[in-house]
Amino acid sequence: MNQSILLIIIVMFTVISCSQDSQFGEAQNTIIIEEDYRIIPNYQMSIGDIVNLQKLGFSGSSGIAVEKTNYFDERYVIYLMEGDIEIRKDSLKSMVSNIGAAKQYRTNNLVASPRTIRVIGMNMNNHPTLIQALILAIENYNNLNINLNFTLEFRRVKTINEAVNADIDSDILVKVGGTAAGGSAGFPTNGNPYSSVRISYTTVNFGLDVCEHVLTHEIGHCIGLRHTDFFNRSVSCGLGGNEGDANVGAIHIPGTPEMMNIDMNSIMLSCFNAFQSGEFSNFDTIALETLY
Amino acid sequence: MKYLSIGFSFFCLLLFTNCDKNEGDTIEKVNIIEENIAIRSSEIFTYGLGNIPTEGNIFIQKQASHFNQSEIGIDNAQGGLSYIYKTADGFVGNDYVEIIRKSSIGNNTFSEKDLIKISITIIEND
Numbered sequence: 001m002n003q004s005i006l007l008i009i010i011v012m013f014t015v016i017s018c019s020q021d022s023q024f025g026e027a028q029n030t031i032i033i034e035e036d037y038r039i040i041p042n043y044q045m046s047i048g049d050i051v052n053l054q055k056l057g058f059s060g061s062s063g064i065a066v067e068k069t070n071y072f073d074e075r076y077v078i079y080l081m082e083g084d085i086e087i088r089k090d091s092l093k094s095m096v097s098n099i100g101a102a103k104q105y106r107t108n109n110l111v112a113s114p115r116t117i118r119v120i121g122m123n124m125n126n127h128p129t130l131i132q133a134l135i136l137a138i139e140n141y142n143n144l145n146i147n148l149n150f151t152l153e154f155r156r157v158k159t160i161n162e163a164v165n166a167d168i169d170s171d172i173l174v175k176v177g178g179t180a181a182g183g184s185a186g187f188p189t190n191g192n193p194y195s196s197v198r199i200s201y202t203t204v205n206f207g208l209d210v211c212e213h214v215l216t217h218e219i220g221h222c223i224g225l226r227h228t229d230f231f232n233r234s235v236s237c238g239l240g241g242n243e244g245d246a247n248v249g250a251i252h253i254p255g256t257p258e259m260m261n262i263d264m265n266s267i268m269l270s271c272f273n274a275f276q277s278g279e280f281s282n283f284d285t286i287a288l289e290t291l292y
Numbered sequence: 293m294k295y296l297s298i299g300f301s302f303f304c305l306l307l308f309t310n311c312d313k314n315e316g317d318t319i320e321k322v323n324i325i326e327e328n329i330a331i332r333s334s335e336i337f338t339y340g341l342g343n344i345p346t347e348g349n350i351f352i353q354k355q356a357s358h359f360n361q362s363e364i365g366i367d368n369a370q371g372g373l374s375y376i377y378k379t380a381d382g383f384v385g386n387d388y389v390e391i392i393r394k395s396s397i398g399n400n401t402f403s404e405k406d407l408i409k410i411s412i413t414i415i416e417n418d
Contacts, residue, residue, distance in 0.1 A: 180348070180349040180350070180351075181344055182344060182345060182346045182347055182348060182349075183346065183347065184347045184396065184398070184399060184400045185347075185398055185399065186398070186399040186400070187398065187399065194399075198400075205366075206366075214346060217346050218346075218347075218398075221398035221399070226397070226398070227397065227398065230397065233395065233404070234342075236343055237342050237343050237345060237395070238340065238341070238342020238343060238372070239323070239325070239341075239342055239393060239406045239408075240323070240393075240395060240404060240406065241321060241323060241404065243397045243403065243404070246397045246403065248397070269346075270345060270346060270395065271342065271343035271344055271345050271346060271372075271395075272343055272344055272346050273343045273344065273370065273371030273372045274366060274368075274371035274372070275371040
């Protein structure tokens with residue numbers, strides 16, 4: 001009887017101690033903030049800007065000059081390239097000076113291939129969007145021409161034994177946890193992928209594509225991908241610095257383009273937003289097909 | 293008793309592996325960003341926090357003191373996050389808020405932290 005009481009106290013303590021990651025989930029009011037775009041008619045782009053855009057890989061691309069007013073009433077000129085790629089005129093020089101810096105990167109350790117990676121989604125039954133997102137993320141990897149094959153299974157686990165078995169039966173165990181949108185994973189060791197991925201249920205607030213993006217990103221870490229902008233997180237985050245080697249390595253992946261330096265579509269950028277597609281960029285595909 | 297001990301051991305093991313490991317921060321770098329802004333008491337102040345760390349967290353560490361609204365929300369225009377502040381009705385003076393942004397290289401260890409200190413001076417409407 002006393003033992004049962006002790007166990008109940010421990011369970012209560014666990015629930016309390018594991019749920020203090022409060023923060024982001026508290027205030028998720030949706031706020032609409034408008035920005036103004038105005039096409040600048042008859043804009044004369046300087047030769048220097050044309051050359052710099054060509055260096056960034058926009059040779060032969062179409063673009064328009066737009067004046068943008070942000071919500072601080074700051075006005076600046078952007079070049080809208082290929083319909084959806086924004087480049088600030090005043091950032092163009094610094095972007096060119098970083099050419100070659102933003103390629104896809106991997107850790108020192110990779111997963112030994114060829115092999116099958118068994119993925120189990122554990123206790124995700126209350127999160128249909130995350131289930132669908134995990135299916136799509138696995139499809140992303142299986143659609144690549146690589147020597148890694150991913151299998152996916154969902155398990156509802158009620159006992160410790162079942163949890164231990166799910167851990168044993170999987171190479172990557174996917175769990176729902178945490179309250180801040182996003183997730184976490186780790187990096188390969190001894191030729192094996194990192195053994196677990198966590199995704200927060202609040203990621204669902206951003207929709208299916210973002211959940212697919214986060215899960216694909218985390219599995220990318222598990223098989224050895226570093227953040228594409230690890231050298232300067234502000235590329236995707238707006239803030240932040242260099243993650244550095246971080247004792248896991250940051251090795252450029254051969255085959256990723258030398259000149260097109262800002263892969264803002266990479267699924268492995270440090271930060272995400274509500275508009276992610278959940279799909280690999282062309283450079284991500286090249287990187288993974290080069291590695292595996 | 294034996295089974296209970298074994299069960300308890302497994303439970304402890306599960307506890308350590310299942311908990312969100314945010315508690316085990318090992319912050320190596322802290323970038324401090326200081327903003328001083330002045331607004332009229334009827335204005336809404338918005339501060340863009342950029343995109344969301346895939347592995348990380350953004351939250352208000354020190355809440356403002358005189359507000360009707362002081363929170364982080366989704367910025368529908370940019371797709372990332374913004375901090376939004378609206379002063380308390382009739383308040384004129386100074387307010388202060390601190391926002392923390394933690395990020396990791398992809399694992400559970402937060403290696404980088406941005407501390408955004410925003411000092412807000414609220415002046416009377418015209």
